[in-house]
Amino acid sequence: MRAGFVTKEVLNGLRRNITLTIAVVITVAISLSLLGVGLLANSQVRVMKDYWYDKIEVSIFLCGQLSDSPTCSGGPVTAEQRAQIESDLKTLPIVANVYYESQAEAFARFKERFKGTALVDNVTADQLPESYRVKLKDPKQFAIVQSAFSGRPGIDSVQDQRTILDKFFKLLGVLRDGALAIGLISVLTAALLISNTLRIAAFNRRRETGVMRLVGASNFSIQLPFLLEGLISAIIGWGIATGILAALKSLVDARVAPLLTFTNFFGWADVWNASLLLLLTGLVVSAIASFLTLRKYLKV
Amino acid sequence: MIRCENVAKTYSKQDRPALDSVTLEVAKGEFVFLVGQSGSGKSTFLRLIIREEKVTSGRMFVAGKDLSTLSQWKVPEFRRGIGTVFQDYRLLPNKTVSENVAFAMQIVGAAPKEIAREVPEVLELVGLDDYGHRMPAELSGGEQQRVAIARAFINKPQILIADEPTGNLDPTMSVGIMKLLDRINRTGTTVVMATHDDKIVDQMRKRVIELENGIVVRDQVRGIYGYSG
Numbered sequence: 001m002r003a004g005f006v007t008k009e010v011l012n013g014l015r016r017n018i019t020l021t022i023a024v025v026i027t028v029a030i031s032l033s034l035l036g037v038g039l040l041a042n043s044q045v046r047v048m049k050d051y052w053y054d055k056i057e058v059s060i061f062l063c064g065q066l067s068d069s070p071t072c073s074g075g076p077v078t079a080e081q082r083a084q085i086e087s088d089l090k091t092l093p094i095v096a097n098v099y100y101e102s103q104a105e106a107f108a109r110f111k112e113r114f115k116g117t118a119l120v121d122n123v124t125a126d127q128l129p130e131s132y133r134v135k136l137k138d139p140k141q142f143a144i145v146q147s148a149f150s151g152r153p154g155i156d157s158v159q160d161q162r163t164i165l166d167k168f169f170k171l172l173g174v175l176r177d178g179a180l181a182i183g184l185i186s187v188l189t190a191a192l193l194i195s196n197t198l199r200i201a202a203f204n205r206r207r208e209t210g211v212m213r214l215v216g217a218s219n220f221s222i223q224l225p226f227l228l229e230g231l232i233s234a235i236i237g238w239g240i241a242t243g244i245l246a247a248l249k250s251l252v253d254a255r256v257a258p259l260l261t262f263t264n265f266f267g268w269a270d271v272w273n274a275s276l277l278l279l280l281t282g283l284v285v286s287a288i289a290s291f292l293t294l295r296k297y298l299k300v
Numbered sequence: 301m302i303r304c305e306n307v308a309k310t311y312s313k314q315d316r317p318a319l320d321s322v323t324l325e326v327a328k329g330e331f332v333f334l335v336g337q338s339g340s341g342k343s344t345f346l347r348l349i350i351r352e353e354k355v356t357s358g359r360m361f362v363a364g365k366d367l368s369t370l371s372q373w374k375v376p377e378f379r380r381g382i383g384t385v386f387q388d389y390r391l392l393p394n395k396t397v398s399e400n401v402a403f404a405m406q407i408v409g410a411a412p413k414e415i416a417r418e419v420p421e422v423l424e425l426v427g428l429d430d431y432g433h434r435m436p437a438e439l440s441g442g443e444q445q446r447v448a449i450a451r452a453f454i455n456k457p458q459i460l461i462a463d464e465p466t467g468n469l470d471p472t473m474s475v476g477i478m479k480l481l482d483r484i485n486r487t488g489t490t491v492v493m494a495t496h497d498d499k500i501v502d503q504m505r506k507r508v509i510e511l512e513n514g515i516v517v518r519d520q521v522r523g524i525y526g527y528s529g
Contacts, residue, residue: 207393211392215379215452216380219376
């Protein structure tokens with residue numbers, strides 16, 4: 001068949017079933033948007049992880065006056081112990097950099113944090129522990145630091161800030177998985193609607209397809225107009241979904257980002273990547289749904 | 301052109317065969333009437349010829365193809381060599397007469413130039429020169445059947461199958477259709493026509509094959525309708 005003839009047949013088909021075409025376009029648009037939101041949620045979690053894991057540290061608190069853990073039974077950390085700890089830290093290959101916080105600095109930070117409360121007046125600098133703030137190249141490798149340093153004389157405790165964040169990210173992960181699941185389910189709904197629509201279209205046009213068969217049209221050329229109708233609806237729906245995601249991104253940039261300054265947000269690249277994935281999903285799902293339906297309802 | 305060797309067809313869920321041990325041959329350029337009461341197997345026979353159904357047993361050769369071994373994906377190509385006409389015309393109501401005829405060429409991928417040349421020619425052949433822009437609903441039954449014949453003939457088939465083409469037409473119109481089929485037959489096209497119209501069969505004096513309960517009971521050169529039913 002010629003391209004011009006096929007185009008005419010496809011446009012005719014879309015026009016004749018205009019209400020169903022609109023239903024398919026809207027369903028595809030909504031389901032792909034939902035899936036897209038799930039994908040962007042995924043990007044957002046990744047961006048936040050990058051942002052926060054980049055800032056978290058491992059704190060190694062040294063023994064001070066008030067420390068009562070067994071490793072501090074020898075009293076406050078000695079100068080040799082401190083020097084040994086520092087040089088050990090610096091030779092550890094997973095450590096990115098080490099920052100020493102003295103008692104005076106800890107006290108300054110403490111005063112800043114509890115400004116205006118009675119606590120500030122009751123605490124003196126020598127009551128606060130000095131510490132090493134250790135930045136790891138890969139924050140997941142905390143266990144190595146812990147096994148190397150905790151329990152060592154002169155060290156009170158080794159703390160990983162990541163454990164605090166992990167709970168937060170677990171929660172975000174659940175939300176993200178939920179969004180993705182809803183997206184996938186609605187894509188399935190769209191697939192079923194496409195399949196149903198094509199079944200109705202095949203029934204409406206059984207005269208045409210019957211004549212096509214009689215004059216010796218191949219299976220492929222009988223099915224092609226239907227397949228293209230499904231794909232075109234899917235592509236229009238995808239265009240709308242991409243528009244919705246872009247609008248969402250603009251909204252986040254304009255309204256949400258200025259309020260939530262503690263994190264970065266997903267970028268335009270994430271939107272385009274999600275859009276590309278949605279296009280693939282839309283095309284593949286529509287093609288599979290069409291193929292399975294037409295094979296059943298348009299037999300030679 | 302058509303050769304049957306012991307052809308039988310039993311539809312699934314039925315015990316009695318619709319066709320049983322049919323052995324016959326139709327030569328190129330022949331005109332054959334297929335007669336018999338409803339349910340005698342005429343339609344089944346025609347459906348086997350256009351490979352809408354597969355034979356249950358026996359062998360069937362049509363237009364040089366062995367239909368019992370023809371693979372499914374080659375069926376469309378095979379059908380392009382056969383024109384089909386039905387009692388109910390089967391025109392597309394939302395296409396003009398020209399478009400209906402052109403459809404058969406578009407399906408097989410003919411060039412627009414070729415279509416523009418051939419469609420008026422074949423419309424002239426069936427006597428509808430000026431009807432190209434009309435819609436099927438504006439035409440009489442006889443005219444619609446002429447359009448259907450034009451569509452069946454435009455790809456120059458070797459065989460034309462007609463399943464009661466005059467079944468819905470009055471006698472005058474029927475005569476016109478028969479003249480047209482006769483003219484197509486004279487171009488060398490083999491015509492197989494199933495019919496209930498005794499007057500036409502008696503008038504034309506062509507070969508008559510009569511089926512009864514799926515069995516060929518009569519095969520007569522220059523035959524007559526021959527039974528009252």
